[in-house]
Amino acid sequence: MSTSPLVLSDAVRQALADGRPVVALESTIISHGFPRPRNLEVARRFEQVLVEAGVTPATIAVVDGVPRVGLDEAGLTRIAEDPAVVKVSSRDLGAAMVQGVTGATTVAATALLACRAGIRVFSTGGLGGVHRGAAESFDESADLAALSRLPITVVSAGVKSILDIRATLERLETLGVTVLGYRTSRYPAFYVTDSGVDIDWRVESAEDVAAVMAAQDALGLEHAVLVANPLPPDRQLDPELHDRVLADALAAAQRSGVTGKAVTPFLLDHFQRHTQGASLEVNIDIAVSNIALGGGIATAWARRGVLAR
Ligand code: PSU
Ligand code: MN
DSSP: OOOOOEEEEEHHHHHHHHOEEEEEOOOOOIISSSSSHHHHHHHHHHHHHHHTTOOOOEEEEEEEEEEEEEHHHHHOOOOOOOOEEEOOOHHHHHHHHTTTTEEOOOHHHHHHHHHHOOOOOOEEBBOOOTTTTTHHHOBBHHHHHHHOOOOOEEEEEOOOOOOOOHHHHHHHHTTTTOOOOOOOEOOOOBSSSOOOOOEEEOSSSSSHHHHHHHHHHTTTTSSOOEEEEEOOOGGGOHHHHHHHHHHHHHHHHHHOOOOGGGGGHHHHHHHHHTTTTHHHHHHHHHHHHHHHHHHHHHHHHHHHHHHHO
């Protein structure tokens, strides 16, 4: 028998064994998504939102080469504070383990490790996707391919408008990833409520999402369900500020010649610095809202499990 290299925290292992709700959280959002020192406070708040809802948080990262599902205080602090923490996608996991690296996991790597641990719900802020100009650069996040082969439900506010949203939705269709609008028929654009792109399926409750998960399981489907959860219009980033800073960010990325996995952090950082903190507060608001909804979905899912026994 081979033993799994995954290390689950006691809280996560016990909750899964008891059939209680668990929500996975990614760590790249902490290391590369939010500025220090605010990021540590934010990472703790994310977990607290779940704990208060009776849901066990499972923040996922690779610490000194060990893939961990559920971080202790030292692990969370390390991810938030250590500037040497690298960004780890699914293809990086094996090498990071062998070389004893400490890495923050992207949506792709977090979803993979969560699935291996038996977790079915994962909340984040925004997904990676198809970059603008991808027809030339071929820059498409590994998040999309990963979601095509992992049976996990991911709650996000869509993808940021730094990306090509229409192309991202086309790729998700090709890859067979389910997209559900939570109380909306329009795909959200992260900072802004509405990307202008229609989506096919709308759900009204966490129970609705759990029912779709159960139906897909019954068919043996093994791709992700994306739940698109927009911020209400009165809490979105001022669309005028958004459009101006976005144009600057894209131009700066062009000029700097940044490539590969550095592109997304570069654009996010530029965006954050040039909105004088306004985007940061909206970003936190979005993540908290997605985590709360993820908690509701995990609770509805756990309830179904209990009923089925
Ligand atoms: N989009 C955001 N915030 C983020 C990310 C994306 O709005 O923090 C992070 C996530 O971890 C995502 C990763 O999985 O960036 C995608 O990076 P890339 O485009 O290099 O695949
Ligand atoms: Mn990329």
